[in-house]
C-alpha cells in the first residue's frame with residue numbers, strides 16, 4: 530500500500546525542522562515531504578529514527594502545485610514556510626508579501642483542490658492592543674489576513690484546517706545572529722560572545738515565551754483534531770524583555786526603540802488545554818538557568 534504523505538512547508542526552518550524531527554519520532558511508514566525554498570539549514574536536520582521516508586523538495590510555495598503534482602496521497606500540510614520576523618518585515622517587505630500573501634494563496638488553493646487539511650502556524654503578534662496590533666507591521670498584517678482567508682476558504686470551499694498560534698518560540702535550533710534571530714537567540718549569542726545584552730527601549734514590552742518542544746507538541750496535538758479551530762499555544766505567563774535580560778545575570782545595554790515594536794501580546798484562551806490537553810512544560814526561567822549552567826558563567 531502506498532504510504533500516506535505529509536507536507537511540511539518551511540520544513541528546514543527553526544520550527545519546521547523541530548516539527549519534522551518530532552514526526553520522525555511519532556510516526557512510522559509515512560512519507561514526510563519537506564518543502565523549503567532554501568537548503569541552507571539542511572545539515573541541521575537531525576533524523577535518528579528513519580521509520581518514515583523523507584523527501585526534500587527545495588522550491589518556493591509559489592510553485593507548490595507543479596512541485597507536488599505527482600504526490601497523490603497527501604493527508605496533511607503543515608504550513609511553516611513564510612517570512613517570519615516582525616521588525617525585519619519593514620526591510621524585507623517584498624519577501625514578506627511574496628511568501629506570506631502570494632505563496633500562501635497558492636498553498637491554500639493547492640489544499641483546497643486536493644482536499645488536504647492545512648495546519649497553519651499563526652502569530653500571536655496580532656493580539657496586542659485589542660487586536661489593533663495586526664496593523665503594526667507587514668509581517669503581522671499578512672499573517673493575520675491569512676487567518677481570515679483560511680476561515681473564509683473553509684466557509685466557501687470546505688477547506689479543513691487547524692490554526693496554531695505561536696508565542697516567541699525559543700530553544701534548540703534557533704538563530705543567534707542574522708535577520709532571523711529573535712530575542713532569546715540574540716541574548717544567547719551575545720552572552721556567548723561576552724557582549725552586553727541589547728535591550729530595545731523601553732524594555733517593559735512584555736512577551737510570552739514558549740519553548741520549541743512545547744510548540745511542536747501542541748501543533749501535533751492540533752493536527753489530530755478535526756474541529757476547524759484555533760489553538761493558542763502560549764504559556765499564559767508574560768515577561769518584560771528587561772526581566773528576561775536580567776535573568777542572564779550579565780551586562781545590559783539599552784538600545785533605541787524600533788518601528789513596529791509592540792508592547793504586549795498576551796491573549797490566551799483555554800481551548801488548547803481544554804481540547805488538546807496541551808500544557809506547556811518548559812519555563813523560560815528554568816531554560817535560562819540551564820543555559821547559564823551549561824555555558825560556564827555563574
Ligand SMILES: NC(=O)c1ccc[n+]([C@@H]2O[C@H](COP(=O)([O-])OP(=O)(O)OC[C@H]3O[C@@H](n4cnc5c(N)ncnc54)[C@H](O)[C@@H]3O)[C@@H](O)[C@H]2O)c1
Nearest residue numbers: 539541542543544566589590610611613628650695697698
Ligand atoms: N518563531 C516564532 O517565534 C514564531 C512565532 C509566531 C509564528 N511563527 C510562524 O511559524 C512559522 C515558522 O517560523 P520559524 O521561526 O521556523 O521561521 P524560519 O524563518 O526559521 O523558517 C521558515 C522557513 O520557511 C522557508 N520559507 C519561507 N518562505 C518560503 C516560501 N515562499 N516557500 C518555501 N519556503 C519558504 C524558509 O526558507 C525557512 O526555512 C512562520 O510561519 C512564522 O510566521 C513563528
